[in-house]
């Protein structure tokens with residue numbers, strides 16, 4: 126079938142593209158936009174969370190979204206988190222506590238954490254573990270991620 | 286990339302036309318169908334994307350009925366105030382599905398239409414005496430949930446039908462409901478066995494309504510009629526519940542597979558039955574006479 130027209134907001138910018146409808150959002154981001162922060166790790170099963178992006182404020186697996194399904198919506202990737210070169214508090218906290226090891230799962234885990242903090246500004250350990258339960262880290266650095274989210278929460282709440 | 290023809294209708298009328306005139310399959314949240322297509326499980330030539338049809342995304346109460354649109358996501362169900370208050374069984378089932386990412390996309394309509402024996406929203410809907418609303422080319426049918434599933438992956442939905450909503454009477458009074466799921470691990474697990482319970486108590490504290498349903502314990506989600514019959518009209522004492530729960534053998538038909546053996550599943554079903562009843566009862570007992 127021919128290409129379809131898709132318009133949506135990507136990292137705060139309106140974009141309008143003609144693309145193949147068989148592309149997932151993940152494939153589109155990586156191959157058409159050169160945004161390689163979102164990763165394909167489990168092969169499109171929705172099992173690993175490495176392809177997590179924020180769609181209309183919610184963390185989703187971009188490997189399980191067809192590009193046509195984001196038409197009219199808003200997508201944030203890891204590349205869109207920093208403001209004028211300054212990292213987002215969640216990113217800073219992940220680095221600070223060493224919640225980054227090989228780095229493959231990091232963009233997904235950071236975005237899942239950010240989506241959590243947007244909904245629950247002061248999460249407890251259970252909230253955080255729940256929010257990150259779909260993000261696999263093969264280096265098993267989960268404890269540090271939980272710590273990082275607490276630090277980011279404090280930082281974000283201080284700013285208010 | 287998958288090789289498909291893609292349609293994005295704007296109305297249910299258009300969906301029905303596409304279902305009749307193309308070989309398209311419906312695409313809701315895509316959490317089930319996209320991985321399957323990619324694995325080559327079924328040769329899908331076309332997808333009919335429901336994402337533009339806003340009228341399928343709702344949770345509402347009208348005239349004493351609670352109705353949930355087919356495209357309501359598990360997150361929407363989990364967060365709906367009315368469901369949290371009145372049907373905790375459905376809320377916990379939706380909450381138990383996959384992870385946050387899965388629940389933000391996966392829909393109740395997709396969960397039921399799949400007709401998986403492990404579909405987690407099915408047991409709660411069965412105990413709520415829910416109806417499934419189906420739109421066909423010729424009209425709308427409401428079918429009791431108990432008649433909807435016909436086998437693993439098979440329901441009464443035909444290729445030209447769309448499920449538009451599920452609905453059930455708003456449960457009121459001294460009632461409670463619960464859903465318990467046993468998985469191989471805490472998160473992201475398809476169930477080994479699951480049980481939903483609904484109870485209603487009369488003024489003497491006897492069970493004047495009781496319904497049970499099981500997931501992953503038979504070729505389809507099933508009601509626990511035998512257990513129900515053994516408890517109706519009785520006081521929900523532990524002894525009564527234990528005796529009745531042991532009879533669930535007559536309601537389920539577990540198999541052995543890579544997740545668990547049949548005998549383990551049966552034992553789990555018995556124990557989960559008692560625990561689910563206790564949980565539902567504790568909600569019912571909070572409501573004064």
Ligand SMILES: Cc1cc2nc3c(=O)[nH]c(=O)nc-3n(C[C@H](O)[C@H](O)[C@H](O)COP(=O)(O)OP(=O)(O)OC[C@H]3O[C@@H](n4cnc5c(N)ncnc54)[C@H](O)[C@@H]3O)c2cc1C
Pocket residue numbers: 170171172310311312313314315316317318319355356381382383384387390391392393394395396397398399403404405406442446447448449473474475476
């Ligand atoms: C990581 C992961 C974990 C999961 N964990 C669970 C779990 O714990 N429990 C569980 O029950 N499921 C689980 N699932 C399965 C799946 O997410 C759910 O069943 C989900 O509810 C499917 O909904 P969907 O909207 O994504 O369906 P889709 O994938 O869009 O569609 C599924 C099927 O239903 C049909 N369909 C969709 N909408 C309609 C409609 N309105 N009318 C008629 N047919 C329709 C489609 O054509 C397709 O055949 C999991 C999936 C993943 C990826």
